[in-house]
Amino acid sequence: MSSDSFIELKNVSFAYGDRPILQDISLTIPRGKLVAIMGGSGSGKTTLLRLISGQVLAQKGQVLVDGKDVGRMSSRDLYQHRRRMGMLFQFGALFTDLSVFDNVAFPIREHTRLPESMIRDLVLMKLNAVGLRGTEALMPAELSGGMARRIALARAIALDPQIMLYDEPFTGLDPISLGTIALLIKKLNDALGTSAVMVTHDVHKSLEIVDHVYFVAGGKIAAEGTPDEVRHSSSPWVQQFVQGEADGPVHFAYPAGNSLAEAFGIKGETA
């Protein structure tokens, strides 16, 4: 799998201050594949995306994209790297002062010198791809959550990226919008041949569309495999996650360090 890997993390560690987020993590995303990273909230999934986009830098290890280490890029190279990359933010992050048309046109206008008529064609093509042609005059505030997410997707693919990063693309959507977004992600990924990383905790929808899954827990890869392997995994951790049980290998309670009785001062008077 590593022979045609497009994105590769090698022994990456990352901490915010002295709070470790990722510890010695290694994973690969093959060219043209859609890979999901799953894990509970706060497990460091989003940090993985930020490492790939170069928004944060690994303190140890390497983040290789197409053979180049993101951590060692000059700011010029980093901008070059980001031009080949599209990112779908959790809530879309559309520019609220621009119309739908201008939002999708934004990356094209910033990075190319195309004439306005061609920009118009491109934008309409992208909007058509997400099924929202005809909305170009609306402002982001006039869109529903699902529509905003699709417009953001159109903006992310405006420059036909080689890498797509999806940050929780399914959060806060109704089942129909969720299904639409999942279908679009799958369809666009196949059509554009992008290598994509999707961070999510929606197990069932993701397993339908991705090629490979990594589970992250406690800053480490807890399990990995194809969707079929994951569904039939014997690992109690994976089963807890897939079934959505409250307690299991991942504990329900935050590790407080002492018992409730101790916290109330019932025991441990001597301390």
Add this chain to the structure above:
Amino acid sequence: MNALLNPIRRLGALSINAIWRLGFISRFFVAILLNSGQSLLRFQLTIREVYFAGVLSLIIIIVSGLFVGMVLGLQGYNTLARFGSADALGALVALSLLRELGPVLAALLFASRSGSAMTAEIGLMKATEQLEAMSVMAVNPIARVVAPRFWAGVISMPILAALFNVMGIFGGYLVGVEMIGLDAGTFWSQMQNNVDLHYDVINGLIKSLFFGMAVTLIAVFEGYDATPTAAGVSSATTRTVVTSALVILALDFVLTAFMF
């Protein structure tokens, strides 16, 4: 002992924090200057912000200027008449506006109208990940969002102050000549004789240029630096208005000491 030391400690922490922020804002200023190419080359970006910061402030500037001038006319007339020099009303109105009231009041109004709006807008863009989205799209938010707003403020402020002066002088004229009945010829010729283009008018505009830079820098910095939450944006907006007001008044003293 602790009770004695705590206020001192807090004072120390406040001073250190203030110096840190002064350092941040200076570096931010340099970053804006270095990334200003786009706002000058793609000037329509800046023009758009001039519309939001300057054109939309016209009403408040015009109305306030008119009333300030009218009050100056009334108060000035009462005082001058006591010394039998009501003829000098034109000069009094024009000089107080051109040298002090115009630049200072226009800047205070600008800070509360446009400065707070800039802070809130940039702060909310940060809170909704728009700035991050921009930087992930390989577009530098300082060049694309911050610098055009900064230059728009620098361009708008002297023009707004000049407009404030004009409206103020007109207000003084309305009260002095139309209402009280001073001789129009005396009003204008006194003004003409006592106002020097360089010494009074240009110095006043230079003041407002400095105020414009200070207010807009504070506004965009507070927005960019805001904690990306509702409470964070609200306190950043408050800080913009308070800090701007203090800086305008302090800067006014320094500039006046140098100029006049």
